Amino acid sequence: xxxxxxxxxxxxxxxxxxxxxxxxxxxxxxxxxxxxxxxxxxxxxxxxxxxxxxxxxxxxxxxxxxxxxxxxxxxxxxxxxxxxxxxxxxxxxxxxxxxxxxxxxxxxxxxxxxxxxxxxxxxxxxxxxxxxxxxxxxxxxxxxxxxxxxxxxxxxxxxxxxxxxxxxxxxxxxxxxxxxxxxxxxxxxxxxxxxxxxxxxxxxxxxxxxxxxxxxxxxxxxxxxxxxxxxxxxxxxxxxxxxxxxxxxxxxxxxxxxxxxxxxxxxxxxxxxxxxxxxxxxxxxxxxxxxxxxxxxxxxxxxxxxxxxxxxxxxxxxxxxxxxxxxxxxxxxxxxxxxxxxxxxxxxxxxxxxxxx
Amino acid sequence: xxxxxxxxxxxxxxxxxxxxxxxxxxxxxxxxxxxxxxxxxxxxxxxxxxxxxxxxxxxxxxxxxxxxxxxxxxxxxxxxxxxxxxxxxxxxxxxxxxxxxxxxxxxxxxxxxxxxxxxxxxxxxxxxxxxxxxxxxxxxxxxxxxxxxxxxxxxxxxxxxxxxxxxxxxxxxxxxxxxxxxxxxxxxxxxxxxxxxxxxxxxxxxxxxxxxxxxxxxxxxxxxxxxxxxxxxxxxxxxxxxxxxxxxxxxxxxxxxxxxxxxxxxxxxxxxxxxxxxxxxxxxxxxxxxxxxxxxxxxxxxxxxxxxxxxxxxxxxxxxxxxxxxxxxxxxxxxxxxxxxxxxxxxxxxxxxxxxxxxxxxxxxxxxxxxxxxxxxxxxxxxxxxxxxxxxxxxxxxxxxxxxx
Numbered sequence: 001x002x003x004x005x006x007x008x009x010x011x012x013x014x015x016x017x018x019x020x021x022x023x024x025x026x027x028x029x030x031x032x033x034x035x036x037x038x039x040x041x042x043x044x045x046x047x048x049x050x051x052x053x054x055x056x057x058x059x060x061x062x063x064x065x066x067x068x069x070x071x072x073x074x075x076x077x078x079x080x081x082x083x084x085x086x087x088x089x090x091x092x093x094x095x096x097x098x099x100x101x102x103x104x105x106x107x108x109x110x111x112x113x114x115x116x117x118x119x120x121x122x123x124x125x126x127x128x129x130x131x132x133x134x135x136x137x138x139x140x141x142x143x144x145x146x147x148x149x150x151x152x153x154x155x156x157x158x159x160x161x162x163x164x165x166x167x168x169x170x171x172x173x174x175x176x177x178x179x180x181x182x183x184x185x186x187x188x189x190x191x192x193x194x195x196x197x198x199x200x201x202x203x204x205x206x207x208x209x210x211x212x213x214x215x216x217x218x219x220x221x222x223x224x225x226x227x228x229x230x231x232x233x234x235x236x237x238x239x240x241x242x243x244x245x246x247x248x249x250x251x252x253x254x255x256x257x258x259x260x261x262x263x264x265x266x267x268x269x270x271x272x273x274x275x276x277x278x279x280x281x282x283x284x285x286x287x288x289x290x291x292x293x294x295x296x297x298x299x300x301x302x303x304x305x306x307x308x309x310x311x312x313x314x315x316x317x318x319x320x321x322x323x324x325x326x327x328x329x330x331x332x333x334x335x336x337x338x339x340x341x342x343x344x345x346x347x348x349x350x351x352x353x354x355x356x357x
Numbered sequence: 358x359x360x361x362x363x364x365x366x367x368x369x370x371x372x373x374x375x376x377x378x379x380x381x382x383x384x385x386x387x388x389x390x391x392x393x394x395x396x397x398x399x400x401x402x403x404x405x406x407x408x409x410x411x412x413x414x415x416x417x418x419x420x421x422x423x424x425x426x427x428x429x430x431x432x433x434x435x436x437x438x439x440x441x442x443x444x445x446x447x448x449x450x451x452x453x454x455x456x457x458x459x460x461x462x463x464x465x466x467x468x469x470x471x472x473x474x475x476x477x478x479x480x481x482x483x484x485x486x487x488x489x490x491x492x493x494x495x496x497x498x499x500x501x502x503x504x505x506x507x508x509x510x511x512x513x514x515x516x517x518x519x520x521x522x523x524x525x526x527x528x529x530x531x532x533x534x535x536x537x538x539x540x541x542x543x544x545x546x547x548x549x550x551x552x553x554x555x556x557x558x559x560x561x562x563x564x565x566x567x568x569x570x571x572x573x574x575x576x577x578x579x580x581x582x583x584x585x586x587x588x589x590x591x592x593x594x595x596x597x598x599x600x601x602x603x604x605x606x607x608x609x610x611x612x613x614x615x616x617x618x619x620x621x622x623x624x625x626x627x628x629x630x631x632x633x634x635x636x637x638x639x640x641x642x643x644x645x646x647x648x649x650x651x652x653x654x655x656x657x658x659x660x661x662x663x664x665x666x667x668x669x670x671x672x673x674x675x676x677x678x679x680x681x682x683x684x685x686x687x688x689x690x691x692x693x694x695x696x697x698x699x700x701x702x703x704x705x706x707x708x709x710x711x712x713x714x715x716x717x718x719x720x721x722x723x724x725x726x727x728x729x730x731x732x733x734x735x736x737x738x739x740x741x742x743x744x745x746x747x748x749x750x751x752x753x754x755x756x757x758x759x760x761x762x
Contacts, residue, residue, distance in 0.1 A: 016709045022618030022690065029708035030691045038365050038706070038716035038762035123362045154674035
């Protein structure tokens with residue numbers, strides 16, 4: 001869809017659902033049991049150099065729950081050390097070339113995962129059930145998120161179940177203060193894992209945890225020698241976890257993280273147009289937007305996910321995950337605070353309501 | 358080449374059926390009077406007739422009854438249950454042999470199936486019944502020969518017959534239909550044969566009738582393609598539409614499943630030759646908005662031929678889950694479940710029928726005694742608990758699964 005067009009992106013009177021949907025036609029295709037639908041779950045592990053990503057992945061692979069995992073390692077350096085470390089732990093380990101996953105080898109990642117998927121379907125590689133991507137320490141997670149967002153890339157076969165950011169207790173505080181990439185890695189994460197906590201004083205640890213919480217209230221776990229309960233990594237995040245009670249200041253160094261909730265069901269065209277305005281005007285600053293929506297036209301809740309100018313195809317679920325039937329949307333932005341976003345939603349909603357003949 | 362591959366199915370149990378694990382195309386659930394859930398299975402070939410498995414706990418299936426065939430030159434292949442009545446198809450290897458027809462059983466005590474009646478379809482040009490549809494307790498719709506039917510070509514020996522079984526002790530034929538030109542005496546010329554080696558006959562395979570359209574029968578007519586009949590007058594079925602895509606395709610249209618509300622037909626071929634000789638055998642998505650002019654719009658994607666090709670084994674489409682109009686059967690007009698012999702059981706989301714998307718597959722490892730060392734997944738049934746039952750054609754028996762997509 002070109003920007004400025006008034007046609008809706010996901011719903012079309014000319015689409016197959018209009019021709020063949022029948023009485024139970026949906027806006028977004030078959031209702032799914034879960035947000036990932038039938039797609040292959042992907043865990044992307046990010047974190048600064050030396051934070052303990054490889055140790056964490058090795059520990060996961062050593063647990064029964066971590067069996068049948070394909071590992072894709074992105075190296076930034078001449079020698080594939082991490083690849084060598086992981087190769088003994090997984091039946092399938094693929095080393096991406098020399099470079100950073102967010103830049104020159106993003107297409108390599110796509111080709112690698114597509115190849116793995118096809119090989120798996122024809123039985124040429126063991127039947128792995130998930131993929132773990134170890135990104136290089138310097139990677140901006142944004143492009144990785146985008147890669148899984150659209151059908152044209154990997155979104156049809158793969159689903160980014162969680163972006164896991166590893167923060168080491170020794171160097172973490174300094175990295176967060178000095179390095180914008182480190183702050184972004186934390187701000188965008190679905191899970192945050194603290195390592196090397198045994199090497200710092202309690203006060204320093206508390207300070208780091210507070211710093212992290214100011215960027216992101218995603219579930220935080222502490223790994224000891226890489227060991228953490230596998231379910232913390234592998235289970236799909238409950239959709240409400242990140243919207244519950246964002247505490248502390250809502251921005252640090254220009255990063256904003258906030259949640260919107262709506263008591264009444266949303267009308268899809270209004271929601272879509274609001275997001276289109278945000279994307280058109282501030283696309284690069286929408287680092288990540290995740291939501292679970294009550295939509296008037298839908299029976300089940302609708303999962304939405306935006307990364308900058310890219311929007312995942314929405315997924316309608318069969319059932320709500322809990323009794324809370326309110327729409328909730330979490331924003332992580334660069335320089336875009338809550339208030340104007342809220343006002344935009346309210347304004348579009350009011351205009352749409354008055355337009356109904 | 359693949360040995361085993363599973364995606365979005367969870368295996369609950371595997372039962373090799375005590376050495377008689379070759380199952381045909383008859384899978385039917387009965388909820389017995391004591392509440393047990395009994396899965397009745399028709400065997401693909403002699404010596405066994407049928408096996409009843411208690412699947413109340415799908416993690417621990419147990420055999421409760423089993424019957425032998427009276428003759429080694431026959432096979433049951435197809436069965437259906439309605440309440441406490443079970444109909445079993447009997448087909449002989451050669452024309453003119455007996456017993457050829459179907460038998461009705463009282464299965465009110467699953468351990469002790471009692472014969473109610475045998476409906477004889479034998480004749481000089483008949484092999485009896487290959488497949489039957491029995492869903493409403495009143496009529497059996499079947500692919501069968503008859504003593505008074507002389508085909509113009511010996512391979513066209515079966516046709517569509519409707520049998521009234523409202524009185525199960527006295528089944529009566531009420532109507533029949535065959536492709537014009539396939540019976541001696543027809544005024545129409547016989548159909549042009551498929552090439553020798555690919556000539557599998559102009560005769561029906563599956564003959565499905567649903568309560569949504571009690572005036573329609575949906576036939577996979579083997580070398581004749583898909584046929585839709587108007588059966589509002591059961592004594593005089595009339596053809597409404599026919600979609601014949603052979604040649605260039607190799608024939609053997611097997612099953613037609615209408616997704617009524619979505620105005621789609623799901624049509625399967627049967628792969629009947631080994632080493633890919635009749636590749637590709639497909640599951641087709643057919644636009645049925647204009648009933649008289651069915652239009653194929655896509656096929657379900659399959660891994661390439663070399664992925665699952667094994668010497669002596671078949672790899673291609675066969676049975677579909679048919680949305681059986683019964684209370685203990687699952688219904689979906691979005692998901693297609695299809696069996697592909699060595700390609701296992703495969704699931705597709707047809708929400709966009711122009712681009713059906715594979716959402717799961719279950720290809721078990723070859724059973725130990727499998728001929729050719731290959732699995733040959735043959736048929737599939739899903740109960741209303743969404744437990745999937747799938748069977749191997751030769752030795753593997755029964756697999757129970759959960760869908761995880």
